[in-house]
Amino acid sequence: MELGWIAGVWLIPALPLAAFLINGLFGARLLGKLTGQIASVAVGASAVLAIRVLFDVLRLGGEPHTVPLYEWIAVGDFRSPVSALVDPLSAVMLVVVTTVSFLVHVYSIGYMAHDRGIHRFFTWLPLFVFAMLILVLADNYVLMFVGWEGVGLCSYLLIGFWFERPEPYVAAKKAFVMNRIGDWGFTVGMILTFLAFGSVTFLEVFEHVNDVDPGILTIIALAFFLGATGKSAQLPLHSWLPDAMEGPTPVSALIHAATMVTAGVYLVARSTALFAAAGDALLVVGIVGAITALFAATIALVQVDIKRVMAYSTVSQLGYMFLALGVGAPIAAIFHLTTHAFFKALLFLGSGSIIHATEEQDMRRMGGLRRKLPVTYWTMLIAGGALAALPPLAGFWSKDEIVGSAFVNGYALLWAIGILTAVLTAFYVTRAMYMTFHGEPRDRHLYDHAHESPPVMTVPLVLLAAGSVLAGFIGFPPEAGFIHSFLEPSVEIEGAVHHDPDYGLLTALAGVSVGAGIAGILVGLAMYARRRPDPAAVARAAGPVYTILVNKYYVDELYDRRIVDAGRALFGASWAFDVHIIDGIVNRLGWLTALVGSGVRRAQTGVVGNYALSVVAGLIVLILVYGGYATGVLTR
């Protein structure tokens, strides 16, 4: 069968890699601002290719294809080729990653235009995309881990992009270290997979899941899930993501939407067969996801930094995706990942547009900006509506399917958490939108100097807004849409019961979740537009609860006290051991040598006669000793 563009799938990551190399080698001296155009063209071409590949996968009926590039590691029984697995799941991810990344790249040309480090920015940005594409394309866990580490590295470099200030590099370090904890889980999972299956290739592993003891499978699945919690910012490793917004805003958009955080969801979705066979592991995934969704949404209620609201919203939405994976609806998870990529990228880029216009991130100093930033306002309004899951916007279809699946598959409690989170989500979106764009300007100076962003920034916003409206229709009608039939072969679980969607029940569930969204919006409008009840009064009434939320449940403080301080004590002790014991031994040895040397240097008189005499004396001693042994005098 003709593979078409699938055979050329390696071009998709190769183009961003080429952009990285060109910009990295020649950016500083020759290219300067041109690096932005080069990176955008490369990633844009990747996006076109990704869409072609998607169509070819569609044409070939969703069969998985392995496209080998070369043999990478082959030691004994261990095989890790550099091969791409092209199936519906990776094809969808390719399109999402490349299109959103392309729009972010274009937007960044405008956003970073006045930054001295623009060539550095456009060196790391395509590398980030490249790493993510390797992660998505990998046909085995080891190659996936390469991409996995690659996005970790690039997120570190980009979060700490403005490393002259202390906050970004601290945030970068935090992101890196917390990701390392998750990476450890991934490594353990990878090693155990090889030990249990004798292979790390997805298709081989998934084929033999039923031959392996479920207990071991559970351990493997939980290890991989630990990796996923690190990368996808789930409890308890969530706290790096909100801090990651110290990086330039387009980076936040990239991290939150297309690359990085979706990696964990993708890992679990890719390993659906493994997780499904692993007993309770999926339930753990679902519960962690649900708790994270609720937990992060409550924090987002009270944040005043617009990017922080969006960051906690991402954590919360990722929680939804894991909830979907946990209740056995991986298609819903990938569907939500897709729609979320569009509207969350838009929300972040919109926030970036506001920051670009006002040089302010604190929503308390904004207000009334809709008159100054009309394009940003309307596009963000669409994205906000999608986040609040209002029909017919994209977020509605995917989120509704997640909570619906939770109910249909018998997880009533998780469904309830999902609905409660939906109320909170709608509320904080309304709050953020109102504080930013509506009401009277609270800072006159800031308001007067605000200006709409240039077209290079607003056009991506409009395109993403279109995506935020239309992306939902790939999942229409619910549970029987295009994306469902398309993804089915990639994530189908052997022996799973197929039941036709009960549209009466689904409509009722959708009604509940839309009602939840509208309730949240109404409460938000009542509090912020009509000031009844007044937000400040509510905060006072909530008292300690409010304080806890503002301080993000003191998670950072807890980690600081329990883990970071303990670590510091250990490292201090190691340092002292090194300086006093290890170095001490070396220094004493040196001192001893010097002492002996100063004693025996007197033997070096410089008089040749003395040396000759000592040679002769030594000779005589040798002869005497030899004679002694030869005659038997000394042997007795």
Add this chain to the structure above:
Amino acid sequence: MTSAVPLGAFIAVSALLFFIGLGGVLVRRNAVVILMCVELMLNAANLAFVAFSRRFGLVDERGSVFVVFVFVVAAAEVAVGLAIILAAYRNRPTVDVDEIQRMKG
């Protein structure tokens, strides 16, 4: 194949030469003379080698082969030794080893 001269005579001459050389190395101050005395010692050893080789030549011919090696070593030693003396002489115009004491520790 017996020789008119007994082996002991060769050994005696060899030992005499060796101790003359040794005495010269220890007593003389002129670096060139010391070098010559070292040569004398080497040749004393050569004489002993050759003598033993002649005496036990049917059994073992290695003694005379060894002499060739000693020649080579001696030539190299003279080259290096004279070079050192020359360098020292350029530094300070003397070949008296008692006056060249700047290498002491």
